[in-house]
Amino acid sequence: xxxxxxxxxxxxxxxxxxxxxxxxxxxxxxxxxxxxxxxxxxxxxxxxxxxxxxxxxxxxxxxxxxxxxxxxxxxxxxxxxxxxxxxxxxxxxxxxxxxxxxxxxxxxxxxxxxxxxxxxxxxxxxxxxxxxxxxx
Numbered sequence: 001x002x003x004x005x006x007x008x009x010x011x012x013x014x015x016x017x018x019x020x021x022x023x024x025x026x027x028x029x030x031x032x033x034x035x036x037x038x039x040x041x042x043x044x045x046x047x048x049x050x051x052x053x054x055x056x057x058x059x060x061x062x063x064x065x066x067x068x069x070x071x072x073x074x075x076x077x078x079x080x081x082x083x084x085x086x087x088x089x090x091x092x093x094x095x096x097x098x099x100x101x102x103x104x105x106x107x108x109x110x111x112x113x114x115x116x117x118x119x120x121x122x123x124x125x126x127x128x129x130x131x132x133x134x135x136x
Contacts, residue, residue, distance in 0.1 A: 042074050
């Protein structure tokens with residue numbers, strides 16, 4: 001039994017999963033949304049301007065407040081875009097799938113029964129720090 005070959009088969013199965021397909025479709029829709037892409041670009045520009053302003057010896061606090069306010073406004077616009085909302089849901093579903101797979105692999109590598117070990121829900125502790133996103 002070739003574990004790497006089996007892993008590649010798992011990769012193929014993941015790419016056939018509805019969650020993977022939904023994620024890629026949502027990503028494509030986001031990439032093609034001109035308004036969303038313009039907002040993302042503007043957000044990046046503002047963040048760069050804020051970084052530059054904070055490094056400037058002549059810090060203009062009023063300008064910094066304006067930039068911060070604009071950045072928050074643009075961020076809210078990005079996050080409320082219907083395409084971004086769909087994308088985030090699809091991304092979370094795919095991440096959950098991959099996290100479950102990783103947990104099962106880790107549990108099996110730690111000696112648990114592959115047929116009965118169950119991944120924990122998000123936020124649950126698997127007992128394996130290698131698969132953990134942090135306590136709390």
